[in-house]
Amino acid sequence: MGFWKRIFSRKNVSDDASEIQGITDELFPEEMEPDQRKVGHYVLDHCEQIIEAARELGEAKKEYDIVTRYLKDIEFLADLPEEQKAPICDVAENILKLNQERDQYLNMSKKISDAQYVMLEQMEDEIPDVVRKMRENEAYQATIKHDMAYLEGEKMQWTLLRSELFHEKYLLRIASYIVFSAFFLLMILLIVLRAGFSLDITWGWIALAALAAGSGFFIFVRYQNAITGIARAETNANHAISLLNKAKIKYVNITNAVDYVCEKYHVKNARDLEYQWEQYLEEMHRKERYMRTNDDLGYYNKKLITLLDQYSLYDAKIWVDQPMALVKANEMSELKHNLLVRRQKLRARIQYHADVVATERSQIDRLMALHPEYEEEIRGIVQSVDKLSVGEI
Secondary structure, three states: OHHHHHHHOOOOOOOOHHHHHHHHHHHOOOOOOHHHHHHHHHHHHHHHHHHHHHHHHHHHHHHHHHHHHHHHHHHHHHOOOHHHHHHHHHHHHHHHHHHHHHHHHHHOOOOOOHHHHHHHHHOOOOHHHHHHHHHHHHHHHHHHHHHHHHHHHHHHHHHHHHHHHHHHHHHHHHHHHHHHHHHHHHHHHHHHHHHHHOOOOHHHHHHHHHHHHHHHHHHHHHHHHHHHHHHHHHHHHHHHHHHHHHHHHHHHHHHHHHHHHHHHHOOOOHHHHHHHHHHHHHHHHHHHHHHHHHHHHHHHHHHHHHHHHOOOOOOOHHHHHOHHHHHOHHHHHHHHHHHHHHHHHHHHHHHHHHHHHHHHHHHHHHHHHHOHHHHHHHHHHHHHHHOOOOOOO
16 A cells, blocks of 8 residues: 555645635726626636646646656566566565564564563563562462361361360269269168178179279279370360461461562462463563564665665665565566556546646637637736646646
8 A cells, every 4th residue: 555655645735715816806906897807707717727627637647657657667677687686586575574574473462461561571580580489489388288287187186086085084974973873782782681681792792892893993094094185185286276376377478478479460370470471581582583573674675775776766665565566477467557557547637637728728718709808808817827827738
């Protein structure tokens, strides 16, 4: 599109209303007769048409000349000997390749936002250490969390054991009351048997004593073991609670450190930060390649212009935007065809405006023939207006 814009750009048309009004006021003052002023204004209407048509005609001729010059350049380049055309094609191919690389970069979707890129660029020196430290902190955080789970289990285990031992202690106390009551009742029974029936209860006393001693000893041992177990369970549970509290403090501290880094760099974890860092490095390398591509492109653009300047072309710079036409013959043919079509349309435009000028001139000549008494004034109008026109047709 830039190629065609540079060829067919047109100047803005200036407003000549003030100049026409000045001519009218100068040649036809208010004191003139109405018929004379009417003829003069009629002539000026035709002159305005001539000025506009002449300007359009001049611009069309300029465009026509430009198109013709470009067509001559195309024909000249197409007819160049192969040994002269080869270096031009080589440079044009490099320009094409570099343009493709640049377009590929511009069209490539970014995996990190511009804000993230700027942030990482500002902290480029510290990010690797931050990633390493954050990984260590997350690993330490996971270790502490595992230890907390283990200590929580230990605390629960010793707490449950303590509760069980307290329950056993309670049962043993009840059992001791039952054994004592049973011993007392059996002793009364033996006494009654001895007194009432004169029975020999020696073995009864021995059995009762053995049973009382055995059950008492069993209850006493189990009771002491329960007391000892409760003390040990309380000690171990308290130790587990102490270690758990310390672990919780460490966990809170390391979690705060990890969360602070996540908030500072707008990431979820160390892996996320590492991923963004990798994308930043990749984007930075792409930008470096893009800058090198631009530098190379500037070099080859200048080289192409230098190669074409030696042939005194009308516009060597325009081919920087059309390297494909220099490389491929069909592209050059299509470009030539488009210019030929454009020139044909310009011919028709030139002919149309030339006909308009001729028609308006004939209308003015007809007015001079119909009003010979105003011929001098009409010629004065035409001469004044001719100074505003674009030139001779």
